[in-house]
Structures are given as C-alpha cells and as structure tokens.
Amino acid sequence: MxxxxxxxxxxxxxxxxxxxxxxxxxxxxxxxxxxxxxxxxxxxxxxxxxxxxxxxxxxxxxxxxxxxxxxxxxxxxxxxxxxxxxxxxxxxxxxxxxxxxxxxxxxxxxxxxxxxxxxxxxxxxxxxxxxxxxxxxxxxxxxxxxxxxxxxxxxxxxxxxxxxxxxxxxxxxxxxxxxxxxxxxxxxxxxxxxxxxxxxxxxxxxxxxxxxxxxxxxxxxxxxxxxxxxxxxxxxATGKKNYACVSGYGNANDAYHPSSLSPEGDGPYLAMKSALESAGLNPADIDFINAHGTGTENNDEVESRAMLNLFGTLPNFASTKGFTGHTLGAASAIEAVYSVLNIDRQELYPNLNFSEPIADIRLQPVMDHRSAAITHVMSNSFGFGGNCTSLVFSKP
Amino acid sequence: MMFYIHKAACISPQQTFGDIDIEQLHVAVDNKLYAIEPKYPHFNGNALRRMSKSTRMGAGAALPLLADNDKPNGIIIGTQVSGMEENGKFLNQIIEYNEDMLTPGSFVQGTPNTISSQIALINNNKNYNLTHVHRGLAFENAALDAAMLVNENPAHTYLLGGVDEISANNYTLDTLGGWFKKEPCPSDGLYNSTTAGSLSGEGATMFTVSGNQAGAIAKLSAITTIHSSDVAVVKERIKNFISKELPDGKKIDLLLTGENGDARVFPFYQACEEILDDQTAIARFKHMSGEYPTASSFALWLACNFVGGILNIPRHMIKRHGDLKSLKNILVYNTHKVGQHGCMLVNVA
CATH class of the missing domain: 3.40.47.10 (Thiolase/Chalcone synthase)
Incomplete structure (x- = not known):
C-alpha cells in the first residue's frame, strides 16, 4: 500500500x-x-x-x-x-x-x-x-x-x-x-x-x-x-511538495466520565499506543509530541501520566494551546498542520507560559523555538465523552 | 464494502422494541411521530435523568445487543445533532439568564458524541468510538465506517447505530425551513399529500455487524452516498450503483424508499422507481418512522427483518406488490432535505 x-x-x-x-x-x-x-x-x-x-x-x-x-x-x-x-x-x-x-x-x-x-x-x-x-x-x-x-x-x-x-x-x-x-x-x-x-x-x-x-x-x-x-x-503525488506522511492513528474511548478523563488515563494511553502500533513504531521512535495540553487541571495531569506510562522517558513535547487557545473541533487539524511544520522545517515551537512543573510529575515541555532533527511526531487530542485520538506524522 | 448484520434493535414510533408488532400502525399526533420508549429498567432514575432523549433511546436500543457482556470492537453512531432538546435548553438559558449562573448539565448532555460515549461507559468499552453528524447521511457515513472497519478486521464485531430525536427546537427550525407540513396531515394521508414538508419523526436503531457470515440475519452488500439536487444525476448514480453492485442474474425484489409526502422530494423517489421493472415490489416506511436525518437506519432494520424472514411486510407499507415470490435483495433508497441521498443494498445472509 x-x-x-x-x-x-x-x-x-x-x-x-x-x-x-x-x-x-x-x-x-x-x-x-x-x-x-x-x-x-x-x-x-x-x-x-x-x-x-x-x-x-x-x-x-x-x-x-x-x-x-x-x-x-x-x-x-x-x-x-x-x-x-x-x-x-x-x-x-x-x-x-x-x-x-x-x-x-x-x-x-x-x-x-x-x-x-x-x-x-x-x-x-x-x-x-x-x-x-x-x-x-x-x-x-x-x-x-x-x-x-x-x-x-x-x-x-x-x-x-x-x-x-x-x-x-x-x-x-x-x-x-x-x-x-x-x-x-x-x-x-x-x-x-x-x-x-x-x-x-x-x-x-x-x-x-x-x-x-x-x-x-x-x-x-x-x-x-x-x-x-x-x-x-x-x-x-510525484512532483508535488510532500510535507509529511500520515503514518499512524489510534482511536480509543476512556469510558470513565462524560466531561473528564480517568485518573489512569486509559483512553489517552490506548489512543497513543494504537497510533504507534498502526505506524509500526516503538515509543522511542517518536521525536516530538504535540500534546493535547489544554491547561486544565484534569487534562494535563492525566495526559502527563499516560505519556509517562507509554514512553517511560518522554521525547520533547509541547502544547500549542498557549498560542491559539483550544479551538475544539479545529484543534487537531490546526495542530496537525503545526506537526507537519515541525517535520517540514525541522524545528520545535515553544509551550508558552510554562514556569513550574506539575509536582510529582516533573515534566518540562519545550520552552523555546529551536532546530531539531524530527522524523516522527505524535499529535494528541482528547475530548469530552472520553473520545481520544492520536495521530503520527512522519518525515516523507 | 460490506458487512453481515447479526443483531438489530430498534426504538421507533412503532412497536419495534420488545414484543414486535409492525402490522398495527401507530399514527402521528399533531404531525409528529414520537418514539414508543420502553421503561428502561436497566437504567436507574438518576442515570435516566442525566441522559438526553437521544442518549436514552440510543443506549436503550444498544443494551439488548450488549447482553452477555459482549464488547464490540467499536461503537459507531450516526446522528444529526443528537441531544437537540438539551442543546436547546442550554441555548435558552444563555439568552434568558444573559450568560450568567449557568449549570453545565444540558451542555454536556447535548454534545452529539454523548450517545456513543454513554454506550462505551455502560459497556466499559475502551475501543474505537466515533460519531458521524453529516445530517441526512450521518447514518450512511457511520455504516460506511463500519464497513471499512470490517474490511480492516473481518473477525471483529462492531456496534452501529442511527439516532435522532424530535425536539421543540429542531421541530420549529425545520418547520420554518419548510421541511415539516404546516397543515394537519394524518399518517394515512401522507403519501397523497401535494404540499411541501413531511411528518416529524425520531428513533434509535442499533446493529451488531461483522465480517462473519455464520448466524447473520442479513448482509449489507453495498452502500453509496450521492450529493446532488439534480434528479437526472441521482437517477444515473442509482442505476450505476445497482448495475455495479447487484450480481448478474439477480434482481431487486423490493425497493424500500423514504418517500415522505413532500412534493419537492417526490421526483427523486419516482426516478428511483423508474429504474426498476414492474416486477419489483415497492414499500415505504416514513408513515411509520416520520422524517428524521437518520431515518434510513429504521429502513435498514426493516430490511434486515424482511430478508431474514423474521417479519413480513405489512400491508400498510406496500405501494406496489410486484412479483414478490421470494425476498432476497432489497434496495433501500432515502433522501433527506433534497441534496443528500443514500442507497443500501441488503441481501439474505
């Protein structure tokens, strides 16, 4: 295929x-x-x-x-x-x-x-x-x-x-x-x-x-x-500009609560895991995660724990919600474009307004614009109703 | 793109849930066909109060399909807007309280993916979960999704559903838009009506589908969607669909159409009828379900029961008897609000 x-x-x-x-x-x-x-x-x-x-x-x-x-x-x-x-x-x-x-x-x-x-x-x-x-x-x-x-x-x-x-x-x-x-x-x-x-x-x-x-x-x-x-x-697409390829996707439901994620983050974990499987990649292959990172107490803590569970040691990650706000039905598409730019321009963009890591979790997102060698980017989106989907974009 | 249908359940304005009797027609009241809802003994009072009508009907229709702790590998729902009544309540609060002191209940309950997520919650189901909301093709698109999933994973089983509710809000909006009749129209006069609009309806229909033929009640062998307001274009596309998807030597035994008494939409159904010869029987269902964006899911429920030999076609549905010796292939054709058309080919399993 x-x-x-x-x-x-x-x-x-x-x-x-x-x-x-x-x-x-x-x-x-x-x-x-x-x-x-x-x-x-x-x-x-x-x-x-x-x-x-x-x-x-x-x-x-x-x-x-x-x-x-x-x-x-x-x-x-x-x-x-x-x-x-x-x-x-x-x-x-x-x-x-x-x-x-x-x-x-x-x-x-x-x-x-x-x-x-x-x-x-x-x-x-x-x-x-x-x-x-x-x-x-x-x-x-x-x-x-x-x-x-x-x-x-x-x-x-x-x-x-x-x-x-x-x-x-x-x-x-x-x-x-x-x-x-x-x-x-x-x-x-x-x-x-x-x-x-x-x-x-x-x-x-x-x-x-x-x-x-x-x-x-x-x-x-x-x-x-x-x-x-x-x-x-x-x-x-021969002869066309080829920004990236969509190499994987995973959809799962958290099956926990209508408007908040489970403490264990089963939905986010399963979405990320099945996206990796569909891409045929290991966690260590991911160079950057465009996190869902809404800035709510619930999401950021649960997403952090789910990423830690899956990746052990996290790759670079950041949320772009500090730039655009949470654009709901547009968010994953906007962040897909940003993920594609991560790959096309071989660079990372900062997670704005970050100063202190979440206690117990101690994760620190990317805080500046910098060049980086990026082959695979994961983009996360988690919604009400427990609807979680992760995508993987890869260097063409 | 195909799948086998193993189980089907339907909450509709007719007696389609529990003790099924579709011979006796339940008629519209004030141009509306409200669903006959069961008592939902499996949901406690608090849980019921926290569900929109769409979620209640959707989860209620899904429950019998999830008995024995069956966990489908995915839950796929088609709905136009799902909990429009709850949405409406919240919209009203925003204006009437000038965006102040609002409670989130109706907002959360009115989100369209609540049906699929509520079923996931009840079933503790962390698998694939998706809600299609493409108006009159929301169910067809959900069915296409299920067909792709079955193609990707033939051994898996999926829960597929179509749900929409009558709410004060959408009834008013669609009446203003000209889609429901403004004059009183009895159910048995629907197809003789010469005005615009139809009767308003609602329902929830659920199916378990897979690539496994054994034990199936029916097969959905092909599905297509057409976006056009041109009768000639639609006719040509349906004709091509039949010649491509119906095996040589087979014939359509029954055409099941969504004819709905709306004079503006009638030419599309007429064009579809013209494609088939006089031998093909024709039956209609909108006097039973009323018009709603995912009404084709009700038609698929009927078609499964007919080809599966579970139910006979009641007399009140028949438009033309044709030569109905055996019932092996049914074409379901439905259009919604002019411009969105869906065809499903249903066969004996």
Whole structure:
C-alpha cells in the first residue's frame, strides 16, 4: 500500500490567517490569546481571554466572495483554510469534483455559533429565517461541497475536542479502503456563546492566558479557527511538495466520565499506543509530541501520566494551546498542520507560559523555538465523552 | 464494502422494541411521530435523568445487543445533532439568564458524541468510538465506517447505530425551513399529500455487524452516498450503483424508499422507481418512522427483518406488490432535505 502524504495545508487561527503567518508566530513565540478582540459578542468578551481570529464575519464574507445568505462564521473560517490547502496542493476544479475526491470535516459548534438567531427562530421569529438551514454541524461541509462541486464521499464528524483528528484518520482510511484517491480533511470552529458558556459553567476556563503543563495552571482558553490538509497517495503525488506522511492513528474511548478523563488515563494511553502500533513504531521512535495540553487541571495531569506510562522517558513535547487557545473541533487539524511544520522545517515551537512543573510529575515541555532533527511526531487530542485520538506524522 | 448484520434493535414510533408488532400502525399526533420508549429498567432514575432523549433511546436500543457482556470492537453512531432538546435548553438559558449562573448539565448532555460515549461507559468499552453528524447521511457515513472497519478486521464485531430525536427546537427550525407540513396531515394521508414538508419523526436503531457470515440475519452488500439536487444525476448514480453492485442474474425484489409526502422530494423517489421493472415490489416506511436525518437506519432494520424472514411486510407499507415470490435483495433508497441521498443494498445472509 502506498503511503499517504500531505500535499497541501491551510490554516487560520488567532496567530495568523495563513500557514506562513501561523509559522512566523510559532517561531517568535507570539500568542494570539487576548482579551477584547471585538468580534465575539458575549458578556465574557473583554472579561476572559480568547484565541480570537481578528477579522470580522463581514470581512471574511467579502474576502471569500460569499454573497449567499445563511453562511455562518464557522463555515467562513473553514472555507478560508480549505482554499489555502487546495491551492497549496494545486488541486484543479476537475480533481475537486472527481468521484474519488472526498471531504471530511469536523466541527463541534457548526451553525450553533448563532445562539441569538437560533433563540429568536425557535421562539417563533419567522421573519429572520436566514440561518434556519445552517444550525447543524453538517452545514459547514455541505457549503464547501456545494461550492466546489465535490461528488465523492463527504462527511462531518463530532467527537468533541478530538473531532478533526478523527476526520484526518477517517480520510486516511477512505484512501486505504479504496473509497477515495485524495481527501481534504480538517476542522473548523468559531467562538460561540454556546461553547464559552458551556466550558465556563464547567469552571474550566482560565481568566488568564492558559499555562499548559504548569503546576499553577488555571484552565483553558477557548479559541477559534480552522485548518485543512490535502492527503494523497504517494504515487499520485510525484512532483508535488510532500510535507509529511500520515503514518499512524489510534482511536480509543476512556469510558470513565462524560466531561473528564480517568485518573489512569486509559483512553489517552490506548489512543497513543494504537497510533504507534498502526505506524509500526516503538515509543522511542517518536521525536516530538504535540500534546493535547489544554491547561486544565484534569487534562494535563492525566495526559502527563499516560505519556509517562507509554514512553517511560518522554521525547520533547509541547502544547500549542498557549498560542491559539483550544479551538475544539479545529484543534487537531490546526495542530496537525503545526506537526507537519515541525517535520517540514525541522524545528520545535515553544509551550508558552510554562514556569513550574506539575509536582510529582516533573515534566518540562519545550520552552523555546529551536532546530531539531524530527522524523516522527505524535499529535494528541482528547475530548469530552472520553473520545481520544492520536495521530503520527512522519518525515516523507 | 460490506458487512453481515447479526443483531438489530430498534426504538421507533412503532412497536419495534420488545414484543414486535409492525402490522398495527401507530399514527402521528399533531404531525409528529414520537418514539414508543420502553421503561428502561436497566437504567436507574438518576442515570435516566442525566441522559438526553437521544442518549436514552440510543443506549436503550444498544443494551439488548450488549447482553452477555459482549464488547464490540467499536461503537459507531450516526446522528444529526443528537441531544437537540438539551442543546436547546442550554441555548435558552444563555439568552434568558444573559450568560450568567449557568449549570453545565444540558451542555454536556447535548454534545452529539454523548450517545456513543454513554454506550462505551455502560459497556466499559475502551475501543474505537466515533460519531458521524453529516445530517441526512450521518447514518450512511457511520455504516460506511463500519464497513471499512470490517474490511480492516473481518473477525471483529462492531456496534452501529442511527439516532435522532424530535425536539421543540429542531421541530420549529425545520418547520420554518419548510421541511415539516404546516397543515394537519394524518399518517394515512401522507403519501397523497401535494404540499411541501413531511411528518416529524425520531428513533434509535442499533446493529451488531461483522465480517462473519455464520448466524447473520442479513448482509449489507453495498452502500453509496450521492450529493446532488439534480434528479437526472441521482437517477444515473442509482442505476450505476445497482448495475455495479447487484450480481448478474439477480434482481431487486423490493425497493424500500423514504418517500415522505413532500412534493419537492417526490421526483427523486419516482426516478428511483423508474429504474426498476414492474416486477419489483415497492414499500415505504416514513408513515411509520416520520422524517428524521437518520431515518434510513429504521429502513435498514426493516430490511434486515424482511430478508431474514423474521417479519413480513405489512400491508400498510406496500405501494406496489410486484412479483414478490421470494425476498432476497432489497434496495433501500432515502433522501433527506433534497441534496443528500443514500442507497443500501441488503441481501439474505
């Protein structure tokens, strides 16, 4: 079987509107987490820090030439990253609409970013019905599918914070099972009252910039953004830029609690272990882990223990949540792009805001930008409902 | 892409769970077909209160398939939005309390992957777990996932399900969107209706599937999804699907369609019927299940029971008798909200 290679990447996040802008911020250690960005109308805007994409929804519509009604911010962010990824891979309109081109996207907010509009509609507002057809998760990818006339498999998944890792895994499996020759995979989420209030009610939002893996971490910051990757069979990609290959993936459930991980971290451990097995690698082969590292008390401690259990001695690791915030359904895709950059540029990016290791665990993440020889990167994503997925990217 | 179906369970607006009787039709009330839910004796009161209706129905339908402590190698669920009622409660709280003093219960319960994760919790199942939410193809995509898993690991067994609920929120939104009838429509008048929209429905259907033929009740031998609003394109794709997937010399004995009384959608079903000759019997199911994004999972449950010889096709389902001497191959065709189409070919095991 051919290897599956990454031939195109696209990303929009709080640290930049393109791969180049994101890369520059990663290198400089420049965070995108701020208070009061101005594009997210909520009582918490200005009170809590967010990883906000600093462009208004109207500006996105203009920039992307979206004129039809009912298109949500989530969809616009997705479209922005999708466009960059397919241009990067040089996919033609014919390739996009070919029967063997698939689109697999993830989102946990979808059209539910329109909290106020939904409220009005569900309470009998029949005059402003622009968004009644776009309230669900599928609306994001259905818009892209229509716009680019994609006729192959189109799918949307939602497994909370691991959603887009599963989209990437699913895309690879479509290729391996002969159901697609090329797949465009990723995820998107916009800041929404829905998720901000949900996480706030769970008391896991920090009122300062998050500090993943730090002893004094106070919780996570929510962010928004989107990323897509074009995956192709290596034999179809001759002559193309080949960033990395997707060499392994593992999906497991923690089966412990709806919104927190088990103390033993069975789900994270099993996801990482099966990703290694699927890649045919040993723990010692991994050069770097892009950790889930949300900055919550529960995640960082459990993830640390699970990594220690599997790896014994850990390779370099870091969380990029201090740059972008936790972008939920977009997180794994954005971090997949960063993992691909680790390999392509042979460098590591810092885990921001770290000062003191978690007592008893004593793990220290990468704290600066530096060159490194990187062959295999693991990227972790663990979500509500115990949905855990790990991916392995390797040097082509 | 194929799998064998070994067990199937269904909670629906009809008597499909426990003592099954699909001859007697339970009709819509106020254009809604609510599921007949069992008492869920295996869940205690506190556990039940913490579940959305989707999770309750999904876990309830999964339980009989997980008896004897069976642990499937994966749990794959298709749902449009799952706990929309809980989502709606939380959305309402956000506005009505101006984003202050909220409790997280409805937020956590409304997350769509709660169905698969709740089943994992009950079954202490740490294996593969995935939730597909691609609206009218959420179940077909989940089934495709299961088929790929079976292809990857033929000896493994997977739990596959389709679940959606009627909530005040999605009923209102989809009525505003024109997908449910605005005038009263009795169940037995659904297919004579000439207006837009259908009846609203809900349900949870669960299957255990594997690559193992022994003891199976049915085989899903092929599945395809089509994204198009063009009748001619859809007709051509269904035609190609049948000629590619149906072995030479075999015929479709029964076409089971999701015809739903929506005048805008009817041309697609008509086009599908035109592909098959007069010998093919035609049956419909939306007067039983109502319209919902994963209603095709209800159709697959029916098809398994028909080819497995477990149930007979009730008279109220039949649109055309055709020449129904034997029932070996069923084509299930369903479309949702114009634009998303799914075909499943179901055969005797």
């Amino acid at each position: 051919d290897r599956i290679v990454v031939t195109g990447i696209g990303v929009i996040s709080a640290i930049g509107h393109s791969v180049n802008e994101n890369h520059a911020a990663l290198v400089m250690g420049k965070t995108g987490i701020i208070k009061g960005g101005g594009n997210f109308p909520s009582r918490y805007s200005g009170l809590l820090p967010f990883g906000e994409v600093l462009v208004s929804t109207d500006e996105l519509k203009t920039k992307l030439n979206v004129t039809q009604p009912g298109v949500t911010r989530t969809t616009l962010l997705a479209l922005h990253a999708f466009k960059e990824a397919i241009a990067d891979a040089g996919l033609s309109p014919d390739e996009l609409s070919a029967h063997d081109t698939a689109l697999v996207g993830a989102t946990t907010v979808g059209g539910m970013c329109l909290t106020d509009e939904l409220y009005a509609n569900t309470h009998g507002d029949t005059e402003n019905v622009e968004y009644v057809r776009s309230f669900d998760y599928a609306s994001v990818n259905l818009f892209i599918q229509n716009r680019y006339n994609i006729t192959g498999v189109v799918n949307t998944m939602n497994t909370a914070c691991s959603s887009s890792a599963n989209a990437i895994m699913y895309g690879c499996r479509l290729i391996k099972n002969g159901l697609a020759s090329r797949v465009i995979v990723g995820g998107a989420d916009s800041l929404a009252k829905f998720t901000v209030n949900g996480f706030n009610a769970l008391r896991i939002l920090s009122d300062e910039a998050c500090t993943p893996f730090d002893q004094n971490r106070k919780g996570l910051n929510l962010g928004e953004g989107a990323a897509f990757l074009v995956l192709e069979k290596e034999s179809d």
